[in-house]
Amino acid sequence: MGKIKSIHTGRLVLRELTMEDFESVHEIKSNPEVVKYLTWGPNSEDETKKSLQKQIAFQTDKNRKTFVLAVVRNDTSQLIGNALLMIKDEDNKVAEIGYFLHPSHWNKGYGKEVVKGLLKLGFVELSLHRIYATCDVENIGSIKVLQSLGFRLEGHLKQNLYVKGQWRDNYLFALLSSEYNENELTK
Numbered sequence: 080m081g082k083i084k085s086i087h088t089g090r091l092v093l094r095e096l097t098m099e100d101f102e103s104v105h106e107i108k109s110n111p112e113v114v115k116y117l118t119w120g121p122n123s124e125d126e127t128k129k130s131l132q133k134q135i136a137f138q139t140d141k142n143r144k145t146f147v148l149a150v151v152r153n154d155t156s157q158l159i160g161n162a163l164l165m166i167k168d169e170d171n172k173v174a175e176i177g178y179f180l181h182p183s184h185w186n187k188g189y190g191k192e193v194v195k196g197l198l199k200l201g202f203v204e205l206s207l208h209r210i211y212a213t214c215d216v217e218n219i220g221s222i223k224v225l226q227s228l229g230f231r232l233e234g235h236l237k238q239n240l241y242v243k244g245q246w247r248d249n250y251l252f253a254l255l256s257s258e259y260n261e262n263e264l265t266k
Contacts, residue, residue, distance in 0.1 A: 082138050083146065086200055088192040093148040093162050093200070096135055100149050103158035104131055112182045116215035116247065118240055144169070146200065150180065150193055159184045162193050164200055164210075172208035174201050190224040198228070202259045211253040213239070225252040229259075 085094040096104070105127040107113055114120030122130070134147035150160035160180035167173050176197045180189055194212075201207040213236065214221040226232075230252035238246035 081141065081143065083200070083204065086148075086196040087153075088196045090153055091159075091189065091192050091196065092151045092153060093193065093196040094151060095138055096131060096147060096149045096161075098131065098135065100158055101128060101131055104149075104161065107158075107160060107179065107181050110182065113179050116218050116242060117179075118242055150178070150189070159189065160193065162197055164197050164205075166205070166207075172206065174205070174207050174210050176201070176210055176212050185220060190220060191227060194224055194228055198254070198259055202256045206256075208256050209253060211251060213249040213251050215242075216248045216250055222250065222252075228254070230254045231258075 082095055085092050105122065105124055108120055108122040108127050108130070109124075111121050114122075119126075134145075137143060137145045137147060144166040146164045148162045148164075149158050150162050151158050160178060163175075163177040165175050165177075167175050176194065178190065178193045178197070180193070198210060201210045211233070212221075212225055212230065214225070216235070231254065232250055233253050234251040236249040236251055239249040240247050
């Protein structure tokens with residue numbers, strides 16, 4: 080498959096990452112608020128560089144299963160986050176999504192736009208059957224984003240991830256292609 084075309088939402092573009100994105104990506108990945116519920120980070124410059132190189136390398140995979148994209152504002156061309164879609168089960172057409180944004184862009188509807196873009200990539204471009212996301216039970220912002228887009232709460236994963244020295248619970252949310260309506264989600 081290789082590289083994909085950029086995905087446009089109302090105010091954002093989800094596009095392939097480049098090494099020119101390093102400074103913006105590092106500013107986000109080194110922020111303790113951003114990585115609060117994640118198993119990694121805050122990143123050093125070297126950690127960000129290595130992860131960015133790895134994520135860019137996915138773009139050349141012939142049977143690509145991992146899509147890590149830059150989240151960029153249309154009006155300023157500023158990189159404000161990353162979006163992820165990982166095909167977990169190719170035979171059953173199942174993928175997991177994830178995303179993070181710089182805190183200065185929280186509570187402005189950007190998270191919802193990012194997920195809409197990932198749904199378009201998954202259901203329209205990749206013809207997936209099921210897309211799921213997990214988030215920390217205390218990550219109210221992500222819970223609201225997923226619920227607002229019709230994701231169904233399917234499970235409470237007890238002590239699912241070891242994060243920053245403690246076991247954390249996660250919620251599992253999912254959406255099926257039959258539940259996805261591109262026109263409805265673009266309103």
